Amino acid sequence: MDGGDLGRGKRARAACEGYTCFEDEAGFTRRPPKGRTWGRRGHTPVVTVCGRRSGQLSVAGLIAMRPGSRTRLCHRLRTHPAGKGKRRSMGEHDFIALIDGVHQLVRAPIVLAWDRLNTHVSCTMRQLIAEREWLRVFLLPAHSPDLNPVEGVWAHVKRSLANLAVVALDRLETLVRNRLKRLQYRLEVLDGFFAGSGLALDDSTSP
Numbered sequence: 001m002d003g004g005d006l007g008r009g010k011r012a013r014a015a016c017e018g019y020t021c022f023e024d025e026a027g028f029t030r031r032p033p034k035g036r037t038w039g040r041r042g043h044t045p046v047v048t049v050c051g052r053r054s055g056q057l058s059v060a061g062l063i064a065m066r067p068g069s070r071t072r073l074c075h076r077l078r079t080h081p082a083g084k085g086k087r088r089s090m091g092e093h094d095f096i097a098l099i100d101g102v103h104q105l106v107r108a109p110i111v112l113a114w115d116r117l118n119t120h121v122s123c124t125m126r127q128l129i130a131e132r133e134w135l136r137v138f139l140l141p142a143h144s145p146d147l148n149p150v151e152g153v154w155a156h157v158k159r160s161l162a163n164l165a166v167v168a169l170d171r172l173e174t175l176v177r178n179r180l181k182r183l184q185y186r187l188e189v190l191d192g193f194f195a196g197s198g199l200a201l202d203d204s205t206s207p
Contacts, residue, residue: 018109019064024150028057028176055082055169058090060098061150071190074102075180079169092124109134152193
């Protein structure tokens, strides 16, 4: 993993013929994101939620793009029931399973850019990446969410869930999964997330 020139090394040159991908994670709980709504003057709408810890939903999302090809959104979800000492985030094998699934879908080399999350840069993850000749990984600069188009996915999904309180964690999983599936078919929105990052893909490659 590095942040160097894509032209260096056989793996990087091969990957230039494949897909450029961006990955990011988000967490969802039964406490809904706050959003604006209508209400009678002087009567602020109130959404009642459970104050107890009731688990968390972790979602990893990946946008894959290549000039001349359809932009794709893939995701992986994992629920974390409430409980002391239980893991509340995804691990290295969750992330690599998502990447492997994307590779099987696009059947092409992958250049992946993601942030410096501890599970992205761990020894275990470095080993998993090294075992995949078709995968080249670059780290985004620290504190630069604006460069990752998947951030737009989370903003879109959370806005659609604003002020919506759910009763059970499995119901929340169903809602998030449905929102993401709908988004997979809105190619103009996915391309808009990428355009909003200010990045650009060139269909030409350097020798």
